[in-house]
Amino acid sequence: MINNIESTVASSRVRLARNLADHPFPDRLSDPIKAKQIVRTVFEAASGVRSFRLYSMDVITETVAQSLRDDHLISAELAKNKACGAALIAEEEEEDPLHGKFSVMINEEDHLREQYIVKGLNLSLAYLKISAVDDELSKKLRFAFDAQLGYLTACPTNLGTGLRASVMLFLPGLTRMKKMSRLIREISRLGHTVRGVYGEGSAAEGYMYQISNEVTLGVDEDYILSEVQRAVLEIVNLESHARKELLASKPTEIRDQCCRAYGILANCERVSFKEFLRLISDVKLGVALGFLETENFGAMDDFIAGMRPSNLDLLRDEPFDPVERDLFRAQKCRRFFRKIRRVEK
Amino acid sequence: MINNIESTVASSRVRLARNLADHPFPDRLSDPIKAKQIVRTVFEAASGVRSFRLYSMDVITETVAQSLRDDHLISAELAKNKACGAALIAEEEEEDPLHGKFSVMINEEDHLREQYIVKGLNLSLAYLKISAVDDELSKKLRFAFDAQLGYLTACPTNLGTGLRASVMLFLPGLTRMKKMSRLIREISRLGHTVRGVYGEGSAAEGYMYQISNEVTLGVDEDYILSEVQRAVLEIVNLESHARKELLASKPTEIRDQCCRAYGILANCERVSFKEFLRLISDVKLGVALGFLETENFGAMDDFIAGMRPSNLDLLRDEPFDPVERDLFRAQKCRRFFRKIRRVEK
Numbered sequence: 001m002i003n004n005i006e007s008t009v010a011s012s013r014v015r016l017a018r019n020l021a022d023h024p025f026p027d028r029l030s031d032p033i034k035a036k037q038i039v040r041t042v043f044e045a046a047s048g049v050r051s052f053r054l055y056s057m058d059v060i061t062e063t064v065a066q067s068l069r070d071d072h073l074i075s076a077e078l079a080k081n082k083a084c085g086a087a088l089i090a091e092e093e094e095e096d097p098l099h100g101k102f103s104v105m106i107n108e109e110d111h112l113r114e115q116y117i118v119k120g121l122n123l124s125l126a127y128l129k130i131s132a133v134d135d136e137l138s139k140k141l142r143f144a145f146d147a148q149l150g151y152l153t154a155c156p157t158n159l160g161t162g163l164r165a166s167v168m169l170f171l172p173g174l175t176r177m178k179k180m181s182r183l184i185r186e187i188s189r190l191g192h193t194v195r196g197v198y199g200e201g202s203a204a205e206g207y208m209y210q211i212s213n214e215v216t217l218g219v220d221e222d223y224i225l226s227e228v229q230r231a232v233l234e235i236v237n238l239e240s241h242a243r244k245e246l247l248a249s250k251p252t253e254i255r256d257q258c259c260r261a262y263g264i265l266a267n268c269e270r271v272s273f274k275e276f277l278r279l280i281s282d283v284k285l286g287v288a289l290g291f292l293e294t295e296n297f298g299a300m301d302d303f304i305a306g307m308r309p310s311n312l313d314l315l316r317d318e319p320f321d322p323v324e325r326d327l328f329r330a331q332k333c334r335r336f337f338r339k340i341r342r343v344e345k
Numbered sequence: 346m347i348n349n350i351e352s353t354v355a356s357s358r359v360r361l362a363r364n365l366a367d368h369p370f371p372d373r374l375s376d377p378i379k380a381k382q383i384v385r386t387v388f389e390a391a392s393g394v395r396s397f398r399l400y401s402m403d404v405i406t407e408t409v410a411q412s413l414r415d416d417h418l419i420s421a422e423l424a425k426n427k428a429c430g431a432a433l434i435a436e437e438e439e440e441d442p443l444h445g446k447f448s449v450m451i452n453e454e455d456h457l458r459e460q461y462i463v464k465g466l467n468l469s470l471a472y473l474k475i476s477a478v479d480d481e482l483s484k485k486l487r488f489a490f491d492a493q494l495g496y497l498t499a500c501p502t503n504l505g506t507g508l509r510a511s512v513m514l515f516l517p518g519l520t521r522m523k524k525m526s527r528l529i530r531e532i533s534r535l536g537h538t539v540r541g542v543y544g545e546g547s548a549a550e551g552y553m554y555q556i557s558n559e560v561t562l563g564v565d566e567d568y569i570l571s572e573v574q575r576a577v578l579e580i581v582n583l584e585s586h587a588r589k590e591l592l593a594s595k596p597t598e599i600r601d602q603c604c605r606a607y608g609i610l611a612n613c614e615r616v617s618f619k620e621f622l623r624l625i626s627d628v629k630l631g632v633a634l635g636f637l638e639t640e641n642f643g644a645m646d647d648f649i650a651g652m653r654p655s656n657l658d659l660l661r662d663e664p665f666d667p668v669e670r671d672l673f674r675a676q677k678c679r680r681f682f683r684k685i686r687r688v689e690k
Contacts, residue, residue: 061483240517252614252615252668252672255614256613256614256615256675259612259613259614260608260609260612260613260614262608262610262612263605263607263608263609263610263611263612264605264609264611265608266612267605267608267611267687268599268601268603268604268605268608269597269600269604269605270597270601323597327597330601334689335688342612342679344679
């Protein structure tokens with residue numbers, strides 16, 4: 001049986017907003033030549049720190065852009081900035097058992113948005129990793145910084161630390177017990193935001209939500225990280241309780257639903273991403289509740305990411321025909337699902 | 346890969362209608378004491394031939410009556426005749442590899458309806474078995490017989506041989522390709538009837554149909570048997586062709602549907618008989634088309650029969666609560682489905 005944190009917290013992300021001193025913020029930077037110059041400056045500075053690949057928004061294909069978005073390495077806003085948006089994606093460190101992903105968006109809302117994503121509840125580690133790189137970058141780039149205010153950012157909500165700590169949460173219990181809207185209200189009173197994983201306003205896909213801090217000014221980084229972590233642990237407890245309630249209220253229905261979802265994905269011949277996401281979310285719930293078992297709960301989230309149309313399309317020279325893609329996805333599912341077993345009572 | 350006959354013909358049945366001379370036909374037999382006397386007379390005569398269990402319709406529970414009906418050992422009409430209807434069910438012969446089932450209905454439309462049901466396409470064997478018993482019975486009972494007309498029966502459609510040869514057919518291809526109504530019309534021109542398995546007028550459950558001869562008079566038994574067999578072989582060919590057409594027209598859809606049905610039944614926590622029948626019919630289709638494999642195709646029909654509410658209720662002292670029954674059925678399914686495997690292309 002996996003523990004509550006493991007079956008609730010998918011990943012942790014810390015991002016720092018930074019701007020170059022003596023340059024207008026991106027929304028005031030109307031000259032694309034100057035904006036492109038910033039991309040080069042940041043790329044050169046970053047390349048001295050780690051090995052990065054540069055993705056210019058005006059060069060990459062739609063498939064690659066969508067895949068980077070799906071993997072939370074770039075934002076929708078950056079992808080739209082064809083003129084001078086870019087992203088640096090660090091090559092994965094082979095010795096990193098947590099498979100952390102490091103990226104820098106350039107010319108998004110701020111000149112730099114440095115971020116580190118890591119599996120599980122690991123905000124401190126993510127912050128350590130990102131601030132080490134940030135320290136190195138700050139030796140090579142002069143960041144806009146005010147002794148009173150801290151780091152200066154395009155939007156005042158990021159002013160000060162420029163830090164946003166986000167945690168991705170799998171909340172099927174709270175969702176199914178219809179407790180999410182109340183939770184979202186309560187969390188916002190603590191100065192945090194909870195929302196569906198694909199950005200503000202969008203509905204939660206696959207019971208996945210993101211919690212992040214709203215306050216960046218007047219507090220230090222450790223305070224932000226510990227406050228977000230505290231809220232996460234509270235949500236983990238609420239989710240655990242909600243799962244127990246859900247199971248107590250409809251034991252047979254829930255078990256049946258989770259196990260059928262497993263049976264379908266282990267045997268289907270074709271499956272759309274939408275249906276796949278609905279079914280595998282029930283499989284994850286089934287593993288969390290002990291109806292199903294697998295070695296690695298987190299591997300399911302990686303598998304989900306890989307099954308997105310954009311990421312499947314990346315495997316080939318040209319995008320899949322949609323019918324072929326659904327066949328290919330089902331084939332991958334059948335193979336992956338050999339690692340998951342039904343637990344008889 | 347199983348052959349076409351095996352995957353199309355479920356079972357064969359031969360029944361003989363007989364009446365006792367010097368007794369009014371059942372519908373004219375208003376005196377229940379005399380009707381009960383007929384039950385005793387037949388039971389005594391039959392007991393000298395084989396070991397039979399007597400089921401009086403006024404004594405057996407609703408569950409037992411429903412189970413006998415579901416197993417095609419008695420008719421709905423007999424079950425309604427509480428006053429003096431009865432059935433003799435032969436104990437199974439241990440050495441019989443075909444698990445033939447022998448029964449005699451007493452005081453149905455005729456005094457005796459002797460029948461033998463056997464798996465697969467085995468009309469001749471069924472006739473051999475039933476006529477051997479009928480010969481023995483005729484030594485002890487005087488049957489109403491006319492040298493010109495043959496055996497006399499309550500309804501003229503059974504006059505002469507009193508023989509009805511029926512074959513149960515699994516016709517998913519013809520059903521899905523919408524060819525059944527045309528087939529039914531053509532078969533009726535040959536003097537046969539095709540209908541859903543649960544009697545006249547009812548819709549086919551689980552793609553199962555029954556073909557039987559209409560003509561009993563003016564032809565001998567061998568002719569009837571060979572004509573029905575000829576029609577069955579023709580339908581087997583048409584079904585085989587229809588399955589190929591179905592597969593060619595919707596290869597992915599059909600494979601997906603069959604394999605999902607398998608995945609659900611192998612993993613569900615609860616399942617109603619109605620849903621079970623729909624799903625296992627798709628599993629049978631999947632085995633017939635080679636998407637799934639199992640050692641014994643015919644075992645699936647026995648399994649289906651055993652999963653009917655009536656037959657599940659027989660396993661216990663008192664009928665199941667419906668919710669419990671659906672749980673129990675799903676549990677049985679999961680165990681049974683270990684014998685069935687998905688075939689990767």
